[in-house]
Amino acid sequence: MLLLVALLLIGGATSHYTAHDWAAMPNAVKYGGLQQKGGLETCDNATILSYHIHVLYWSNNNTEHIESAFKLRDQFIERYNLEDKVCDFSPGDPNPGHEMCAFRPEDPHQPIGGGPFLTHQYAFFVPIQQMTEASSWIIQRRGEHDVFLHPNSGCFHNDHFLWSAFSGQAWQIDGSFL
Numbered sequence: 137m138l139l140l141v142a143l144l145l146i147g148g149a150t151s152h153y154t155a156h157d158w159a160a161m162p163n164a165v166k167y168g169g170l171q172q173k174g175g176l177e178t179c180d181n182a183t184i185l186s187y188h189i190h191v192l193y194w195s196n197n198n199t200e201h202i203e204s205a206f207k208l209r210d211q212f213i214e215r216y217n218l219e220d221k222v223c224d225f226s227p228g229d230p231n232p233g234h235e236m237c238a239f240r241p242e243d244p245h246q247p248i249g250g251g252p253f254l255t256h257q258y259a260f261f262v263p264i265q266q267m268t269e270a271s272s273w274i275i276q277r278r279g280e281h282d283v284f285l286h287p288n289s290g291c292f293h294n295d296h297f298l299w300s301a302f303s304g305q306a307w308q309i310d311g312s313f314l
Contacts, residue, residue: 178227179291185230189261189274190284195244195256202244205281207273208222210257212274213238216266223261227251230288236270237261252296252313257284282307 139258177183213219216236221238239256242249248256262270275283282304286295292314 179262179289179294182289182291182294184287184289185232186234186264186288187267187271188227188259188261188286188288189271190257190259190286191274191278192253192255192257192282192284193244201280203284204279205244205258207243207283207288208274208277208279209238211277212260215273215289218260219221227259227261228292230290231261234261234263236263236266250313252309252311254308254310278303 191208194201201266218236218238221235221237223239225231225234227239237260239259239261242256244256248254260270271283273284282302282303284300284307286300289295289299293311295310296314297311
């Protein structure tokens, strides 16, 4: 009986959250599966809410490689009119309904600041309806750079390890940050 009451309380405490309430969700709901109307959506069947496109590049005193990577970034920003569209939310937020934007890039001359990537990178937030066009554009123009594409569902491990794709060389990703 006590177990039944506890389950009802837990279910009732989280059942009002939807994917659109990401900032308000408790971490247990965010990272354990998104709670949708009518039942639990687990990380086995999570809804993809948006995407990230990452460009990974070597920054170890290779000025030409850095310049080439940032030239590609500038071209993407110009192509999709992102000059004034800087992502102002956490990269972990799937932010459904948000417009395409560019995350601020790391300084390629500083140590890597943390996160799952073991090299320098920059990223773009891409809404579902623009992913085919944006990913096609960047992988056809990536040159010597490697592109990592992944969905954002709120299930970080699956998004980065099970449902992701590389164009170019596949890089190791540090799952301890996810």
